[in-house]
Amino acid sequence: NAGVTQTPKFQVLKTGQSMTLQCAQDMNHNSMYWYRQDPGMGLRLIYYSASEGTTDKGEVPNGYNVSRLNKREFSLRLESAAPSQTSVYFCASSELWESNEKLFFGSGTQLSVL
Amino acid sequence: RKEVEQDPGPFNVPEGATVAFNCTYSNSASQSFFWYRQDCRKEPKLLMSVYSSGNEDGRFTAQLNRASQYISLLIRDSKLSDSATYLCVVRGNYGQNFVFGPGTRLSVLP
Numbered sequence: 001n002a003g004v005t006q007t008p009k010f011q012v013l014k015t016g017q018s019m020t021l022q023c024a025q026d027m028n029h030n031s032m033y034w035y036r037q038d039p040g041m042g043l044r045l046i047y048y049s050a051s052e053g054t055t056d057k058g059e060v061p062n063g064y065n066v067s068r069l070n071k072r073e074f075s076l077r078l079e080s081a082a083p084s085q086t087s088v089y090f091c092a093s094s095e096l097w098e099s100n101e102k103l104f105f106g107s108g109t110q111l112s113v114l
Numbered sequence: 115r116k117e118v119e120q121d122p123g124p125f126n127v128p129e130g131a132t133v134a135f136n137c138t139y140s141n142s143a144s145q146s147f148f149w150y151r152q153d154c155r156k157e158p159k160l161l162m163s164v165y166s167s168g169n170e171d172g173r174f175t176a177q178l179n180r181a182s183q184y185i186s187l188l189i190r191d192s193k194l195s196d197s198a199t200y201l202c203v204v205r206g207n208y209g210q211n212f213v214f215g216p217g218t219r220l221s222v223l224p
Contacts, residue, residue: 035214042215042216045212048211058211090157105159106157108155
């Protein structure tokens with residue numbers, strides 16, 4: 001039972017390079033999320049997808065794009081990486097309409113932009 | 115003002131101590147409340163949901179005061195394995211997003 005699988009675990013980019021973070025969940029959840037975590041800031045929502053075919057901006061969407069490829073997969077793309085995007089990125093999923101909703105997280109991606 | 119605020123920490127306590135974490139939230143329409151635990155360099159994991167009547171899970175007790183928009187987590191008889199960052203999480207009605215506090219780090223010392 002894999003849960004939420006996120007790749008890569010580590011990545012170093014040069015300013016201006018692009019990359020895509022991949023996320024997949026096998027729990028048949030409708031909702032998926034991308035967060036970034038910076039020291040002292042907590043987790044901040046970048047983008048989310050309430051269901052297959054929909055995506056919406058979160059608190060800090062600038063510099064990012066997302067694709068909800070199907071119900072399982074939700075990718076995050078950095079088109080032109082900047083040092084301010086150095087962070088730990090977490091993908092998560094949940095079943096939004098359950099009475100006892102719970103977020104399941106991937107293991108995170110440590111991204112450094114030089 | 116941040117939507118969810120927590121004690122800044124860190125808290126350094128000896129084994130066996132009782133420690134309490136506080137959290138306040140600004141959105142009075144919030145409906146669901148949680149405590150998550152995050153170990154160093156790991157993903158957050160749900161510790162417990164917080165209900166209006168208060169709830170207990172072993173050594174952990176969570177309380178909610180809607181009038182004061184305040185949530186607490188009490189850990190009794192602290193263990194070394196309780197060392198982690200504790201995240202307060204708030205959510206509006208079903209279909210709305212989870213909002214995380216900055217977290218409070220706990221170190222339980224031998």
